[in-house]
Amino acid sequence: MLNNPLDFEKDIAELDALIAELKQMGRDPSVRADAAQKGIDIEARIAEVEAAREERLRQIFANLTPWNQVQMARHPQRPYTLDYIRMLCDDFFELYGDRINADDPAIVGGLARFQGRPVVVLGHQKGRDLKERQQRNFGSARPAGFRKALRLMKLAEKFRKPLIIFVDTPAAEANLMAEEEGISTTIAVNLREMIMLRVPIVVAVIGEGGSGGALGIAVGDRVLMLEHAIYSVIPPEGCAAILWKDRNRAAEAAEALKLTARHALEFGLVDAIVPEPIGGAHRDPQAMAATLKAAIAEHLSALLALSPDALTQARYAKFRQMGRWQELPAVHPEVEALET
Amino acid sequence: MARGGWFRRPLRNGNRPAPVPGDLWTKCPRCGEISFTRDLERNLKVCPKCGYHHKLTARERIQMTVDPDSFEEIDAGVCSLDPLGFPEYAEKLMRAQQATGLCDAIVTGYARIEGYPLLLAAADFAFMGGSMGGALGEKVVRMMERAVRERLPVVVFTANGGGARMQEGLFSLMQMAKTSAGVALLHREAVPYIVVLTDPTMAGVYASFASLGDIILAEPGATIGFAGRRVGNQDLGVKLPDDFQTAEFQQRCGMVDRVVPRREMRGTLALLLGLLAEERAHAE
Numbered sequence: 001m002l003n004n005p006l007d008f009e010k011d012i013a014e015l016d017a018l019i020a021e022l023k024q025m026g027r028d029p030s031v032r033a034d035a036a037q038k039g040i041d042i043e044a045r046i047a048e049v050e051a052a053r054e055e056r057l058r059q060i061f062a063n064l065t066p067w068n069q070v071q072m073a074r075h076p077q078r079p080y081t082l083d084y085i086r087m088l089c090d091d092f093f094e095l096y097g098d099r100i101n102a103d104d105p106a107i108v109g110g111l112a113r114f115q116g117r118p119v120v121v122l123g124h125q126k127g128r129d130l131k132e133r134q135q136r137n138f139g140s141a142r143p144a145g146f147r148k149a150l151r152l153m154k155l156a157e158k159f160r161k162p163l164i165i166f167v168d169t170p171a172a173e174a175n176l177m178a179e180e181e182g183i184s185t186t187i188a189v190n191l192r193e194m195i196m197l198r199v200p201i202v203v204a205v206i207g208e209g210g211s212g213g214a215l216g217i218a219v220g221d222r223v224l225m226l227e228h229a230i231y232s233v234i235p236p237e238g239c240a241a242i243l244w245k246d247r248n249r250a251a252e253a254a255e256a257l258k259l260t261a262r263h264a265l266e267f268g269l270v271d272a273i274v275p276e277p278i279g280g281a282h283r284d285p286q287a288m289a290a291t292l293k294a295a296i297a298e299h300l301s302a303l304l305a306l307s308p309d310a311l312t313q314a315r316y317a318k319f320r321q322m323g324r325w326q327e328l329p330a331v332h333p334e335v336e337a338l339e340t
Numbered sequence: 341m342a343r344g345g346w347f348r349r350p351l352r353n354g355n356r357p358a359p360v361p362g363d364l365w366t367k368c369p370r371c372g373e374i375s376f377t378r379d380l381e382r383n384l385k386v387c388p389k390c391g392y393h394h395k396l397t398a399r400e401r402i403q404m405t406v407d408p409d410s411f412e413e414i415d416a417g418v419c420s421l422d423p424l425g426f427p428e429y430a431e432k433l434m435r436a437q438q439a440t441g442l443c444d445a446i447v448t449g450y451a452r453i454e455g456y457p458l459l460l461a462a463a464d465f466a467f468m469g470g471s472m473g474g475a476l477g478e479k480v481v482r483m484m485e486r487a488v489r490e491r492l493p494v495v496v497f498t499a500n501g502g503g504a505r506m507q508e509g510l511f512s513l514m515q516m517a518k519t520s521a522g523v524a525l526l527h528r529e530a531v532p533y534i535v536v537l538t539d540p541t542m543a544g545v546y547a548s549f550a551s552l553g554d555i556i557l558a559e560p561g562a563t564i565g566f567a568g569r570r571v572g573n574q575d576l577g578v579k580l581p582d583d584f585q586t587a588e589f590q591q592r593c594g595m596v597d598r599v600v601p602r603r604e605m606r607g608t609l610a611l612l613l614g615l616l617a618e619e620r621a622h623a624e
């Protein structure tokens with residue numbers, strides 16, 4: 001059961017509470033006897049409510065708005081990077097530090113085995129409780145985090161280990177210290193280096209794909225998105241603030257930005273959607289992990305068949321073709337007008 | 341190589357700024373000094389009193405920087421689309437195209453600086469804040485690929501306060517990866533890449549191709565940074581330095597090689613092109 005359900009999860013939470021209550025009653029012999037006397041079958045009643053709950057869950061999740069998807073992607077109970085690493089990998093050995101001057105806990109990573117094969121795993125890490133959230137800066141990486149990520153990527157390249165990367169960040173850190181330490185430059189360097197990295201890279205956007213802070217570790221051969229993850233150029237609140245000077249119109253902005261997994265796939269900007277258990281990854285993390293593991297394994301095995309040259313050429317071509325534009329046969333009429 | 345013989349297409353020099361009646365006088369936004377626009381232009385649009393560097397259009401920048409009649413524009417017809425059907429975007433694009441006479445926020449082409457051939461890009465803040473959408477990304481990458489094929493150095497003048505253009509959603513975010521991929525080619529092939537950061541250069545542009553130059557110059561006083569002062573989540577109680585997110589601040593932080601006044605820019609670029617290009621010639 002969830003501690004603090006989202007608005008659209010409230011019905012489910014109520015039904016969950018009812019089921020729990022019935023089960024509690026079912027365990028009490030005196031209550032059972034009383035119910036039997038009145039001809040009430042508690043087990044049947046539980047089954048009934050559970051069926052209603054499943055039906056309601058299906059209804060709700062068939063009709064999520066883009067804003068609901070944002071809420072899902074940010075859900076406080078959602079599995080995070082370390083949860084997936086533990087569920088998907090064995091022998092995880094975490095590594096720390098950017099080898100310049102810091103370790104950024106907003107990005108975690110290290111060596112591990114995936115289906116027996118040694119790999120390098122890394123990703124953004126959000127905190128579970130208030131203290132850990134602050135310690136991990138809500139998953140917003142500083143320059144040291146992006147440098148640590150790059151250091152791990154280079155380690156993977158040196159020892160020819162595939163990379164598995166989890167993306168889950170609201171945005172890169174943007175405070176004074178981040179600016180002083182060159183947040184823009186560290187992100188840009190990662191983009192440039194990832195394009196030429198000579199090992200397979202599988203990226204999974206597991207929650208929030210928050211603009212440059214996400215992309216800074218997400219230039220992959222395959223980019224997967226969990227069904228309820230989002231990927232956006234700007235947080236919907238920021239977009240609403242710029243467009244309409246009103247952060248409260250974030251839901252409208254979420255719609256306009258088309259930031260859902262379905263859209264990203266439709267646009268050809270991600271390669272696959274990984275379906276979530278009904279109601280979201282947090283309702284059945286084990287099932288989610290199994291599905292994600294199978295998806296990563298499938299894409300990884302295809303990539304492992306490619307030579308390093310073929311990999312980097314394909315990765316270049318993949319990002320090279322992104323974006324939509326049109327080419328007018330002649331110069332724009334206004335340009336001609338200026339020149340004559 | 342004889343001057344001009346290098347070009348394969350007729351020169352199309354659209355560098356002249358359109359004269360606008362009523363723009364006889366220009367007020368300095370920093371010190372309030374009112375100058376004759378024509379005098380200001382003769383002074384490269386630098387305030388004679390306080391040294392404020394006024395924003396330039398892409399065509400003004402090119403005209404001020406390259407050898408006379410040496411600019412040959414490429415990919416001029418590459419225009420943005422509205423892939424999301426984003427509210428008001430189509431109208432904004434059209435208005436920007438009419439106001440600037442450009443297809444999008446950057447102009448690219450062949451040029452020479454004191455005889456040195458190069459590929460040059462100049463962004464235009466007047467086109468939707470110089471924000472980066474699909475057209476800008478495509479033009480930048482095409483220019484970089486051309487530079488690799490023809491082994492020409494690249495000089496980029498940024499003026500992209502808008503960062504990635506949010507009206508193109510995730511497509512525009514991916515332009516950061518796309519343009520950085522272009523730089524990766526330059527990097528691998530050791531093609532010199534010089535960036536000049538001009539006012540303003542922010543967010544998605546600064547966090548991609550704009551901060552990847554082999555050499556990074558900036559104009560005095562230019563606003564340069566990751567997230568805008570309003571957008572950034574500044575910690576409570578932290579006092580920002582007066583020069584936060586300026587060219588001088590970025591230089592102090594080690595992100596910019598030199599802050600170069602506009603009057604010295606052409607000469608500086610020529611010097612650098614000579615130093616980088618000749619180094620390569622000796623090595624080959």
Ligand SMILES: [Zn+2]
Nearest residue numbers: 368371387390
């Ligand atoms: Zn002035």
